[in-house]
Amino acid sequence: MQAPARQLLNKVPEVTVWFWIIKILCTTVGESFADWINMNLGVGLTNTALIFTVALAAVLVWQLSTERYVPFVYWLTVVVVSVTGTLYTDILTDSQGVPLALSSSVFAGALAVVFGVWYVRERTLSVHSITTLPRELFYWLAVLVTFALGTATGDWTLELTGWTPGVSVLLPLGLIIAIILGWRLGANAVLSFWLAYILTRPLGANLGDWLGSPSGDGGLGFGTAVTSVIFLVAILATVVYLTLSRSDVIEAQDLTGTPRALSSARERGMLAYYAVVAVAAAALLVWAHHQPHAAATGEEDTSASVTTHITPQEATSPFPPAEIAKFRTITADTLAKVNSDDQQAANSRVTDLETAWDDDQSALEPKSEKAWSFLDGEIDQVLEALRAPHPDKATEVNALNTLLTSLG
Structure with a gap:
């Protein structure tokens, strides 16, 4: 009989409004900081990706070595994962010439495989159950792929529509609001979490582009360096607050990771609701694609x-x-x-x-x-x-x- 994995305190924060605020801040940094190092410092896309791959390995070892959720270590890992996931997509698109439609499809398939293997092995995808090393490894692999997928789909949306960065913020923001509504009405909490998690990537990236792009291109003209500094300072301030307040620490755990019982009929109904939202979003993109840019x-x-x-x-x-x-x-x-x-x-x-x-x-x-x-x-x-x-x-x-x- 297989020995049970060593149980840890939950290694991720409670999903509160602070979680989503700092997640969006991290995704914005992922876009602006990667562009700044690659373009402004002249390091080059491939070299930048290699640097951050090494950095990601280092911070992951740090994160995995902790016994419980530590705000600074956890969110540092998210920032580095954000930059690294962005760079992987950029390499496929800019260096290898892979169409964004193809890379979006590949990353979506990869994420489905990660979730499938994770669920078969652990019987849960809940972030409230990251209490063993295997679950934490699955969690960070899923996070990395969501950043790459969010980058590809966000850029593909811009390519299809020709929207300015300011306008492009509205689509992922609207979809996240629709997911929040679905969750409040009884949609599966784990599904809702991961859908929103993926969508925060294009939302944060579009915010970064909007702030950093020249005013002539529909942005606010702050530049990638200033945008990165603003959001890094905001992340640091939020992490300090969370460290002191411990308002996002999961004190009581369900070690089985079993989600609370919900009406299966209502969950099926909300799946239909999410399908309608997805069809509406696709129809909007098709319509925008056929409009004069x-x-x-x-x-x-x-x-x-x-x-x-x-x-x-x-x-x-x-x-x-x-x-x-x-x-x-x-x-x-x-x-x-x-x-x-x-x-x-x-x-x-x-x-x-x-x-x-x-x-x-x-x-x-x-x-x-x-x-x-x-x-x-x-x-x-x-x-x-x-x-x-x-x-x-x-x-x-x-x-x-x-x-x-x-x-x-």
Whole structure:
């Protein structure tokens, strides 16, 4: 007969409002901090993922070695898992070119396997029963996959809809509210928890993009560094409060992990409710996908209409050759850095282009508003490509080459 696993005090916090607040803070950091290290520090996507994989192994060993829930250790692990899960999805999408629809499907399948094996072995998926090492290992594996899945589905939603970061926050927020309502009406508590847990990932990531993206891209323009600092400080303050108050410690445990009895008929009814919510969300995404993406369409239409009337000679002749040469040099430098996979240097150099162009606007625009608007639109395309949350090298190169051609 197999010996029972050693029982521990419950290793996760009570699911209170504080749990969800700090979880969203952690997911936002996962998005903004990963982007900051990868792009702004120029570490590179693969190297950043390797660094955080090592960090994840270290903090997991720390977390697993504790005898009970310790707020600082637990939430540090969540932060590192958040960053690492984000990076794994980004590698598949940005480095390997895996479509987001495929990666979303793969991660969803992986999560189903994790839950299936976990349930077959332990007969529960409840977070109130993380009292043995095997259950804790299953728990953290599920958490890692939910972060990767949430990243992929969140980015896929943006790709399908063309929504700005601010607007994109509303979908996962609305779905979480619908899940809370379902749970209050009698839906299975474990199912409701994990659905909401997955959805906090795109919610937090979209919040991070909204705060960190430039105002011209629909964000608040704080930048990834400032956004990361704000949320890390908020996480630290919350962890200090929870450590002192112990308001999220599960004192009494049900070691069997058996959930409280609910009406099976009501649970089946709420499953139907969740299915309706899922269908409605899918219908919304399909509808949004088929709508004109205002910003992108407007830019394409403007560029297309102007291109038929302006040649590179017409675009540059109204302006001093020395100024055009300056813009061309900066653009060529940026292209060289993109081709050498130095994203940080490319972002820095393209900022020089933006600054030089803006500084010269008052002198250049009066000479030819038509030519200035044409070049301004192409520079905007370059800035958008390089400052995308997940830059695509081919898109960057295409935008830079188009601008170089227009500059003569």
